[in-house]
Amino acid sequence: MPRYVIERDFAEQLNLTKDGVAGVNLINDQEGVQWIFSFLSADKKKTYCLYEAPNPESIRAAARKNNLPAGVIIEVGSEIGPNMFT
Numbered sequence: 001m002p003r004y005v006i007e008r009d010f011a012e013q014l015n016l017t018k019d020g021v022a023g024v025n026l027i028n029d030q031e032g033v034q035w036i037f038s039f040l041s042a043d044k045k046k047t048y049c050l051y052e053a054p055n056p057e058s059i060r061a062a063a064r065k066n067n068l069p070a071g072v073i074i075e076v077g078s079e080i081g082p083n084m085f086t
Contacts, residue, residue, distance in 0.1 A: 002053065003075070004050070004056065004075055005050055006070050006071075007071050009045065009069055028066075030065075031065070033054075034052045035050075050076075056073045059073055
């Protein structure tokens with residue numbers, strides 16, 4: 001399944017709860033998307049999330065239902081890292 005990086009901008013600091021995450025995951029499942037992990041900016045107003053999804057439209061649909069922004073969605077073509085040639 002394709003992977004995507006989603007950049008999200010929040011008006012206020014993001015504070016997640018266990019129940020909030022469970023609700024996000026439930027809606028994501030309904031849309032066929034899987035949240036893999038996210039990076040949270042130091043000011044807690046921006047996230048960079050890695051998702052698996054059939055297409056960007058399914059990510060946008062899940063974001064709308066979860067009342068989450070999804071400003072930029074970029075498909076990941078391949079992965080690289082410092083240990084790939086060792």
